Amino acid sequence: MTKETMTVRAALTQKKLLDKQIAEMSSESFVEVISKQTKVLNGMIVSDWEEEAKKVFHSLNDKLRRREAIAKAIIKANAMHTVTLPKFNGIKEHSKKETEELPFASAIARKNYLAFLQDTLIVSLMQQVKCATKNQKAKEKELEQTVVTRINNEFGGATQVSPKQIKEREEEIRVANEVLYLDPNNLAKNLRYFKEYVSWYLAEIDSILGHATEVTEITVEY
Numbered sequence: 744m745t746k747e748t749m750t751v752r753a754a755l756t757q758k759k760l761l762d763k764q765i766a767e768m769s770s771e772s773f774v775e776v777i778s779k780q781t782k783v784l785n786g787m788i789v790s791d792w793e794e795e796a797k798k799v800f801h802s803l804n805d806k807l808r809r810r811e812a813i814a815k816a817i818i819k820a821n822a823m824h825t826v827t828l829p830k831f832n833g834i835k836e837h838s839k840k841e842t843e844e845l846p847f848a849s850a851i852a853r854k855n856y857l858a859f860l861q862d863t864l865i866v867s868l869m870q871q872v873k874c875a876t877k878n879q880k881a882k883e884k885e886l887e888q889t890v891v892t893r894i895n896n897e898f899g900g901a902t903q904v905s906p907k908q909i910k911e912r913e914e915e916i917r918v919a920n921e922v923l924y925l926d927p928n929n930l931a932k933n934l935r936y937f938k939e940y941v942s943w944y945l946a947e948i949d950s951i952l953g954h955a956t957e958v959t960e961i962t963v964e965y
Contacts (some may be wrong), residue, residue: 749963751821755817773796828853828948861938861945886922894909
């Protein structure tokens with residue numbers, strides 16, 4: 744049995760390297776069809792080619808075994824070791840002081856999920872706020888046109904109407920048809936802070952996990 748000790752960071756690097764090497768070796772030729780009269784195959788004597796094919800296949804198998812052992816050790820470390828992270832309390836609360844202890848695996852899952860929220864939920868909700876604001880401005884412009892039309896209809900032919908009366912009537916129409924911006928969850932404000940908080944949190948979790956993987960050692964056995 745072979746034993747190797749390395750940091751989690753080194754293990755992740757080795758796993759990535761092995762994945763690349765295994766992918767490249769998958770295009771190697773392990774089986775050929777030749778004539779009985781063939782003496783040279785792929786630049787080698789046939790018997791030498793067969794020996795080389797065995798060596799390459801053996802190397803491929805060793806890499807697969809080592810890659811699996813490293814992956815297993817990483818998974819074990821991710822479940823056993825913990826990091827201290829800022830506590831996540833959703834969209835409304837953005838505390839940077841309150842903390843909690845989480846296994847590496849949970850921290851990684853949270854990082855991935857927050858990155859997902861950053862690209863989906865936050866974008867979608869901000870788009871809602873943007874559309875609502877645009878719609879509000881359009882309706883307010885439409886209301887002003889309505890005021891002008893109503894005033895013309897009501898006072899267009901009148902001769903005994905004072906500017907004060909017209910102004911008061913305009914205000915009555917505006918109040919009766921007031922455009923309301925409904926934001927019961929205060930998204931316009933909360934989303935701005937939440938977006939900044941998620942960006943900060945992702946940078947923080949990257950830093951914390953990066954340090955943890957550099958100092959945490961694992962044993963790989965295969």
